Amino acid sequence: xxxxxxxxxxxxxxxxxxxxxxxxxxxxxxxxxxxxxxxxxxxxxxxxxxxxxxxxxxxxxxxxxxxxxxxxxxxxxxxxxxxxxxxxxxxxxxxxxxxxxxxxxxxxxxxxxxxxxxxxxxxxxxxxxxxxxxxxxxxxxxxxxxxxxxxxxxxxxxxxxxxxxxxxxxxxxxxxxxxxxxxxxxxxxxxxxxxxxxxxxxxxxxxxxxxxxxxxxxxxxxxxxxxxxxxxxxxxxxxxxxxxxxxxxxxxxxx
Amino acid sequence: xxxxxxxxxxxxxxxxxxxxxxxxxxxxxxxxxxxxxxxxxxxxxxxxxxxxxxxxxxxxxxxxxxxxxxxxxxxxxxxxxxxxxxxxxxxxxxxxxxxxxxxxxxxxxxxxxxxxxxxxxxxxxxxxxxxxxxxxxxxxxxxxxxxxxxxxxxxxxxxxxxxxxxxxxxxxxxxxxxxxxxxxxxxxxxxxxxxxxxxxxxxxxxxxxxxxxxxxxxxxxxxxxxxxxxxxxxxxxxxxxxxx
Numbered sequence: 406x407x408x409x410x411x412x413x414x415x416x417x418x419x420x421x422x423x424x425x426x427x428x429x430x431x432x433x434x435x436x437x438x439x440x441x442x443x444x445x446x447x448x449x450x451x452x453x454x455x456x457x458x459x460x461x462x463x464x465x466x467x468x469x470x471x472x473x474x475x476x477x478x479x480x481x482x483x484x485x486x487x488x489x490x491x492x493x494x495x496x497x498x499x500x501x502x503x504x505x506x507x508x509x510x511x512x513x514x515x516x517x518x519x520x521x522x523x524x525x526x527x528x529x530x531x532x533x534x535x536x537x538x539x540x541x542x543x544x545x546x547x548x549x550x551x552x553x554x555x556x557x558x559x560x561x562x563x564x565x566x567x568x569x570x571x572x573x574x575x576x577x578x579x580x581x582x583x584x585x586x587x588x589x590x591x592x593x594x595x596x597x598x599x600x601x602x603x604x605x606x607x608x609x610x611x612x613x614x615x616x617x618x619x620x621x622x623x624x625x626x627x628x629x630x631x632x633x634x635x636x637x638x639x640x641x642x643x644x645x646x647x648x649x650x651x652x653x654x655x656x657x658x659x660x
Numbered sequence: 661x662x663x664x665x666x667x668x669x670x671x672x673x674x675x676x677x678x679x680x681x682x683x684x685x686x687x688x689x690x691x692x693x694x695x696x697x698x699x700x701x702x703x704x705x706x707x708x709x710x711x712x713x714x715x716x717x718x719x720x721x722x723x724x725x726x727x728x729x730x731x732x733x734x735x736x737x738x739x740x741x742x743x744x745x746x747x748x749x750x751x752x753x754x755x756x757x758x759x760x761x762x763x764x765x766x767x768x769x770x771x772x773x774x775x776x777x778x779x780x781x782x783x784x785x786x787x788x789x790x791x792x793x794x795x796x797x798x799x800x801x802x803x804x805x806x807x808x809x810x811x812x813x814x815x816x817x818x819x820x821x822x823x824x825x826x827x828x829x830x831x832x833x834x835x836x837x838x839x840x841x842x843x844x845x846x847x848x849x850x851x852x853x854x855x856x857x858x859x860x861x862x863x864x865x866x867x868x869x870x871x872x873x874x875x876x877x878x879x880x881x882x883x884x885x886x887x888x889x890x891x892x893x894x895x896x897x898x899x900x901x902x903x904x
Contacts, residue, residue, distance in 0.1 A: 458901065459745070459901055460902060461904045480746060481747075481748050487742065487743065489738075489739060491740045491742065492740065494738075495680060504672045507664060507665065508665055508747045508749050552747070
């Protein structure tokens with residue numbers, strides 16, 4: 406039997422008068438890198454916040470590592486990295502990581518280890534404010550890694566990184582998954598899909614697809630993830646308007 | 661409350677303060693400059709002995725209020741608070757860490773300001789000088805607790821700074837520094853009993869005029885402690901794990 410790190414059933418989230426997420430059924434297998442892809446404003450961050458348990462006005466069930474999302478026991482087992490680096494800019498890299506390590510009960514050796522994983526050994530005594538944006542976002546990632554979490558939730562961790570660093574981060578995610586950590590990672594760059602074991606395509610608060618890349622390409626007949634995404638969008642639009650020909654549906658108002 | 665996580669949070673806040681040398685210098689130097697000005701303009705020594713002592717309670721309240729509210733607002737807007745609350749750190753650890761860190765700063769500030777007032781400006785009080793420090797620290801802790809609470813109602817640093825005049829200046833007018841509280845119109849006298857600064861000023865006045873002020877100022881300290889606990893309790897309600 407397959408084990409799941411995250412399972413949601415009928416997950417909906419309201420913000421103001423809008424449904425940001427509508428009836429999401431999701432199953433994230435343990436030990437995989439699962440990519441959450443889709444355009445900005447599609448609900449990726451809200452879905453991740455619901456999994457971490459910091460999102461308000463959530464309905465339906467969200468189960469994380471066998472516990473309800475947001476349970477106290479999960480705070481040690483789930484690592485969360487927000488889109489903008491949530492670390493102390495006025496402190497050094499080392500001060501930041503030692504603080505977050507203390508909170509989750511990790512020691513100094515773990516800090517050194519994590520610094521190596523995100524390739525920031527040389528910056529340990531520099532203030533975060535003096536680092537580049539890409540370096541700061543890796544400090545933020547490292548602050549989540551120190552706790553050796555069973556589930557890592559990463560909101561757009563590769564934005565603004567050069568291709569070499571992006572590759573090294575995706576290799577790190579794959580290595581973490583190989584050691585049993587589940588990685589839920591969002592991106593709006595479709596070409597990062599090939600790096601994921603599994604893809605969840607999210608648009609306008611709904612799941613368009615939840616599958617492996619080869620299966621998606623097979624199903625849609627597209628050449629790449631972006632093509633598959635577009636085909637699925639067209640199909641969904643066509644289904645909603647009752648038109649059978651993809652691409653001929655009248656333009657719908659987008660949020 | 662977890663001692664390790666609380667202490668780590670206090671250490672982190674102090675490290676942030678240490679990194680900001682200018683703020684640190686302002687926190688310690690400004691009270692001395694103001695006390696010096698007051699001593700210089702007071703031709704009448706007994707007047708300085710009383711109002712100088714009372715002023716020692718005002719600085720920590722104002723300074724800790726501003727520094728805490730801006731720092732905590734930063735935690736709320738930068739996403740670090742959300743991250744902290746998704747770790748095992750409890751809300752009481754967070755508030756306790758802030759209270760410890762700024763309490764330590766209040767001790768340092770009170771020692772520097774009191775030492776300056778007594779040895780440089782020639783402040784003479786009837787009671788033990790140590791009591792001045794105790795009341796100043798209590799007022800600094802209260803400023804921190806009020807700042808933690810106020811940060812929940814500000815969206816930007818501009819607003820947080822504007823809370824200072826809105827929060828502190830009415831207290832300054834009502835606390836008895838300008839007009840003794842028993843000479844105020846009845847309505848204002850009642851209002852002055854509702855603001856915490858009145859009790860700090862009252863306690864410091866007791867140290868200035870009484871040889872053994874402990875009995876007179878302990879009810880004041882009790883009221884300050886109650887305001888401190890009440891503000892912290894309200895502040896903890898504003899630290900939500902789940903946000904929209």
